[in-house]
Amino acid sequence: MxxxxxxxxxxxxxxxxxxxxxxxxxxxxxxxxxxxxxxxxxxxxxxxxxxxxxxxxxxxxxxxxxxxxxxxxxxxxxxxxxxxxxxxxxxxxxxxxxxxxxxxxxxxxxxxxxxxxxxxxxxxxxxxxxxxxxxxxxxxxxxxxxxxxxxxxxxxxxxxxxxxxxxxxxxxxxxxxxxxxxxxxxxxxxxxxxxxxxxxxxxxREAEITKFVDNSWHALKVAFANEVGRTCLANDISAKQVHEIFVSDTKLNISPYYLRPGGAFGGSCLPKDVRALQYIAADTGVNLPMINSLLRSNAAHKHALFDWAVAGLDQGARILMVGLAFKAGTDDLRESPHVDLARKIMAAGHTLDVFDPAVKADMLVGANLGYAFSALPMLNRLLVDRDQIAAAKYDRVLVNNATVEQLQMPEGVDVIDLGTLP
Ligand SMILES: NC(=O)c1ccc[n+]([C@@H]2O[C@H](COP(=O)([O-])OP(=O)(O)OC[C@H]3O[C@@H](n4cnc5c(N)ncnc54)[C@H](O)[C@@H]3O)[C@@H](O)[C@H]2O)c1
The missing domain is CATH 3.40.50.720 (NAD(P)-binding Rossmann-like Domain)
Structure with a gap:
């Protein structure tokens, strides 16, 4: 050649x-x-x-x-x-x-x-x-x-x-x-x-953006490692040992896990522990610009999810939301981004039903119960079962997690998968 x-x-x-x-x-x-x-x-x-x-x-x-x-x-x-x-x-x-x-x-x-x-x-x-x-x-x-x-x-x-x-x-x-x-x-x-x-x-376009995504990810890794390293040093912790422990975890840390574009993060651990690391660092005089931006970034994503969820709908549309807990198979509603989405949808004047087979309003206990009912006081009324869904006619179905596989959706219904961006 x-x-x-x-x-x-x-x-x-x-x-x-x-x-x-x-x-x-x-x-x-x-x-x-x-x-x-x-x-x-x-x-x-x-x-x-x-x-x-x-x-x-x-x-x-x-x-x-x-x-x-x-x-x-x-x-x-x-x-x-x-x-x-x-x-x-x-x-x-x-x-x-x-x-x-x-x-x-x-x-x-x-x-x-x-x-x-x-x-x-x-x-x-x-x-x-x-x-x-x-x-x-x-x-x-x-x-x-x-x-x-x-x-x-x-x-x-x-x-x-x-x-x-x-x-x-x-x-x-x-x-x-x-x-x-x-x-x-x-x-x-x-x-x-x-x-x-x-x-x-x-x-x-997909090929053109590849380098920017890769290089920004590499820069993010360096910035993250150094923010963690500075926090460790200020708190008399071996940054080297923390690094060894961190990179040894190829299941959740150095892996494709948590890297699929789609849903926001939430649940009882991630937001709480990010906030706590921010506090630990601030308390010991360490500035973490990147880690400090995580919750704001997540909030921005939740707004974007809401915009996509209701785009093109007339006011008062009937929406079914599939998945309310922060992930499928759990009833943990604490800081679930889907609870925020449900609130935003109702505040915008739409009619909302929620399907999540893991969530039973009368089974919630403790902190989960308190969070669920302070965030969504009408939770009992929102939750629907398969029979109610079969009898209803929805303008849109929003899929937050894999639960939709357990549902038979009518032909032609407008389904948006918010858990996985196309
Ligand atoms: N350096 C890397 O590690 C690396 C890795 C991947 C991608 N890239 C990308 O590849 C591209 C090139 O990077 P580089 O580091 O090789 O750059 P470089 O600056 O080392 O080389 C670019 C060369 O292009 C020549 N040039 C400029 N105008 C020209 C023209 N009209 N005709 C002929 N030659 C001309 C320059 O004289 C220079 O020798 C950049 O877009 C860079 O972002 C670089």
Whole structure:
């Protein structure tokens, strides 16, 4: 395969070395003439383990050359990888100038040299919508005779870490490919052949947001670990031992658990213990901006859930809510986000029925009883059974947890699953 790489920084240069080592022919293009000269002299323009050896081998085999100009390099090429920088603009968004420049150059070259059958994969980190709103409009304004398309655009985010970039190229955590119709691109499939990693072929926007989600999650983990560490140190607790205990739990802590977008958190433990950790830290002079924002974030989500729950309904609509306790299979109503939702729905003037087979108003005891009746004094009246549901006609059914599987819903009823976002 002939592969052209735009941008010979950490991502583009490393990819060039790795791709050349797989037997492909690589041409790297960069506006920086010093980088180009270094590569053509067999010298890596970046400090990164293993790249110098790969470059030396590729130069000896004549499979990796660099240039400052696109010239005729696209002739006979199968694939273009765009790896130019997308630095932060002053307002925080990514600066898309280099992406736009390179896209224009590629499109002009394809048009002028009458090329076709080229896949152009963007690996730079770009904001969701960039392919649809910037890249395709540039290509479509320059390239004519597009049936079938002469350029097939792909978004293929890069997950390498500097310091282990070569190893990460051959063993990435995943391969994500965004295409216009969410079907695989044959050239990218061929490029990634032999690489063992979970593969996801999705739409452009899902692929584009992947890096932002990943990197924000990594930043969140670091901030969380350090907020916990500061709290430990201020309270004469070994942060190291707490860390060991925390990461050993791969069932609930380091796991997909609690990461599905959908319901808000609640129940008798999470809100209470978050509040208590905030108090412990504040009491010992430790500032926890991130942990302090958790309950506000949850409250914001509960408002969003309410907005989704009633969107498009006329005032006085009849709603069935499935699941009232904070999760299925328990009657614990304490700080259940679904209790808040029920209150908001009734306050908005709708008629509400609630189905939750685990909750029996006359069986509630202790703190649970107190919470239930102070939050929902009319609880007895709200709870309905299967027969009442079968006889009723609802404008909407809201599913808060898995309890709905125990219900036979009439055909065509408007059901919204608030526990799992689509
Ligand atoms: N560095 C990483 O670890 C990493 C990991 C994953 C994703 N990314 C993303 O990949 C992209 C590239 O990152 P990087 O660290 O390799 O950047 P970099 O700054 O090291 O390299 C970018 C290169 O693009 C070149 N360039 C700019 N305009 C050009 C043009 N018009 N034509 C040709 N070359 C041009 C620059 O001269 C530079 O050499 C960014 O979007 C970044 O967010 C980086």
């Amino acid at each position: 002939k592969v052209i790489i735009f941008g010979l920084g950490y991502v583009g240069f490393t990819a060039g070395c790795c791709i050349a080592s797989q037997g492909h022919t690589v041409v790297g293009i960069d506006v920086n003439d010093k980088k180009v000269a270094a590569i053509n002299n067999g010298e890596a323009p970046i400090i990164e383990p293993k790249v110098t050896e790969l470059l030396r081998d590729a130069r000896a085999a004549n499979t990796f050359q660099a240039d400052t100009q696109i010239g005729s390099h696209l002739d006979g090429a199968d694939l273009v990888l765009v790896c130019v920088g997308t630095p932060s603009a002053p307002e925080g968004a990514h600066n898309m100038r280099y992406i736009a420049e390179v896209t224009r150059q590629i499109a002009q070259t394809v048009q002028e040299r009458d090329l076709s059958g080229l896949s152009v994969a963007y690996r730079s980190t770009i904001r969701p919508g960039t392919i649809h709103e910037l890249i395709l409009p540039i290509i479509n304004s320059i390239v004519t005779d597009t049936n079938p398309p002469r350029i097939e655009v792909v978004y293929n985010p890069e997950f390498l870490r500097e310091g282990s970039a070569v190893d990460d190229y051959f063993a990435p955590p995943k391969i994500v490919t965004g295409t216009k119709d969410s079907t695989p691109n044959a050239t990218m499939t061929a490029l990634n052949e032999g690489i063992d990693a979970p593969r996801f072929t999705v739409g452009f």
